[in-house]
Amino acid sequence: MSAAATLGLKMQVSPDTWKGASAHNMKLSQAIIARCDQGMRISRRTDPLPLLRDACIRESNDRIHAYVRATRAVVVQLRQKLVATNEEIKALTRGKEALERSLEHTRKDLALSRQSVELRGLRPSREKEPDAADLCLLEEQAHLLSSKRSLEVQLSKAQQQLQVLSLTRARLAAVLQERSRVTDLLCHSMSSTVAVSHFSSSSSQIFDRQRKVGFLPQSLVPGNERLQRSKSAQGSYGVQRSKSHSAPAPLHLSVIREETEGHRGSLGPKEFEEKQTYLDPYETFSPESRDSVQLASEAILKSQEIRRELRAAVDNKKLLQVSAHNTVNEGLTRKLAETITITQHLQVNAGQTSLAVHRARRCLETQEKGHGYLLGPESIANLTTRERLDRPLVKVYQRHPSTELPEAAHFAQV
Template sequence: MSRLIPPVEHKQNTRVGAPEWREAAQAKMRKARRLTNRCGQEAVTMWQPKDSVWDPHVARHLRRAAYIQPWRFQVEMIKGGSTLEKPPPGEGVTLWRSKMKPPAWHARLPLPLERDARAQQTAELVHAHARGARLTAARLDHAQQQINGQVRLLLRQREATDHRLSEVRKGLLINQQSVKLRGYRPKSEKVPDKADSMLTWEKEELKNMKRKMEKDMEKSEAMLKTLASCRNTLAFCGKERLQAVDLMNKPLDKVLKLAGRHSWVNLSRAQTPSTLGQKTPPPDPLGTYPPECATALYEAKRLLMESKDTLQEMAKNEEDIREQQQQIRDHVCASLAQKMRETTELKEKMNMTLGLMRGTIHRCTKFNQEMYITRGLIKGPLSKNHLETREKLDRPLVRVYQRHVGTQLSEAARLAQGTDKLQRHISHVEKNLEELLATQEKLNCSLHCKKTGHDVDYNVVRLRLRQQHPHVYYQQAQALVNDWDPPTPPPRK
């Protein structure tokens, strides 16, 4: 068995070379060794990622185990005592057979396919920018569509509000017609009543409605101008964004669908508790979502919410005014109908009073005529030839009786007194007849006035019902007010 022969120990004094010469050679060798180790390590390190450099504070024989330890699977305890192995998180290829997951390799030197890799990265960057620009354009286009829909709804509501405003204005014209027509009643029927108060109240209420609806029309007009300006801004921004996606053939609504969102202003659908789609990116002046697009979308969202409130308010006001106007019409027509019923009742009572008065006048006239006949009989005949014997005061019996003192007969005095009393009674009856006839004339005049007032109120109600028909437009009612002038009835004596 061979044995190692220990090297011969040369004593210091047996060396021939000088110590300086030996130290200089050893220094050169140490320097060459350090340079060799450094260059070899740097040559290997340049092909390794930064995190793959071994820790210098770990022992050399333990560096590999410490470097590979994070790659191994992690063991987790599960309820029940069993275990579960999971790969470590992060990027990289999972090696299930060896139960390891090395991190992704990132070299620090350009590889032979560096040009192709950089071209592919550039293409991916361009495609990502185009996709982002297309998604922003889809957002702008969808917001523009929602603005257009809101504009259409606002225009439709403006048409309904304008129609209701024309109905209110037509109601004012009808009120003016009613007041003008009721002005042709007789003077005795022009006593202010509740119907006049109702017409005045209707006029004030209609004026308030008119002012309210005119404010709604002005507000909606301003909102339409703002929406049109926002729509133009969205169209301009969308056109600018679409300049980068002319070569990408894909519908914009499909882009929104792929992004997981159907509305970027959150108004056309109900809010969900958890949003599954992509979140809106922060504005970037150099990116695909510049601040002007963000401002346009925010303005569109604000205007949509504001216009939605405006639409609801306008619809509510239009419905309330329609119901209020109908109630006012019913109240006015009911008051006029009540006035007509009261006038009819008074007419019937006047007719009964006139009938009773007519009978009384006939009886008084007949009685007066009989009194005239009686007075004629009391006065006696107009000629002496018609005197009878019993009517003469110089007949024998009367002459004999008048010879005695104090025996004056009262025949002539009584006849004179009776004639005078009868004449006074006839005068009184004639005076009563004159009063009856005058009162009858007044009642006839009042009855005629009542009939005229009833006819006027009836014509007012009929005019209101005819003019309130939906087929009668504001221009027709206005022409009727301007051209219609009923003749004034002649004054009665």
């Protein structure tokens, strides 16, 4: 019985049809299972991840933070350039005021020179012949006219440059206001009490980081010669930022996929490299900002050159004016000394002439009186006895012959 039972168990009991159907069903099930696994693998590769929403939010926030911080760095640069423009306007205004004072003094000196020339024209006709003093006055007047024209040209340049700086400042202010619109939720602690060194180091790191991730162009990076700021302007706005608050780089979608490696199938290097996508942010240093900063830099450089020209023109004018004044004063002083000397000589000569006139007048009066004495009295009745020709002494003398006296002949000659 046991042998028969064992022999029965080893023999096939079910029919072949049922066995073939079962084998066909199992093969079909294995094919369905393989297709399902393949679909799940494809689904893991293509379907969104469960944390995609959080990853996208984090990536967007990081992108926003990086953009806002880069924009704040641009705002710092624009504010620095705005402060530098304001300081340049103040300096150029002071130079223009000094130039206006110098021009006013030149005009006064020119009016005084003209009055001096007109005053010397009132001399007597015999003294109107031009001399060295007149030549000095004419040379001074020509020099003052030339200085006046050159100063007016420099003043016109300064006024035009002030207008350019004013327009540049207005444009910088507008761009600064437009760039600051996205920094409302960001800390604005950029006080001037912060050390300049902290601002230099941290801002350089921020600019390098933003340039690497694509936020900033090379032209805005500190150290670039075209947009190099002065140390005085850097001291006005400083910023100190720790490493924990530095601007993070925007995330790649590939990095997100690497973090969720267990939820997707493996990809080849080339396929993975083709599928990764970089989220490029908008450029924070806009063309308008670049143009405004470039125009402000050019305007500041030109203004500095004009200020140097103004300072040189004022100094040169002072030196030449002092030299001309000294020459004119020396010439007029010599002319005055010569005039005083001639006046003194004329006064001495006039005194001597007056003395000669008095002597001649006394001599004439004496001669007239002596001539009167010689003529004698006008009437014979006024003759004294001793003056008469028939006085007793003469009559007694003429009693002898040949006793004629020459007295009568001498009187007749008078």
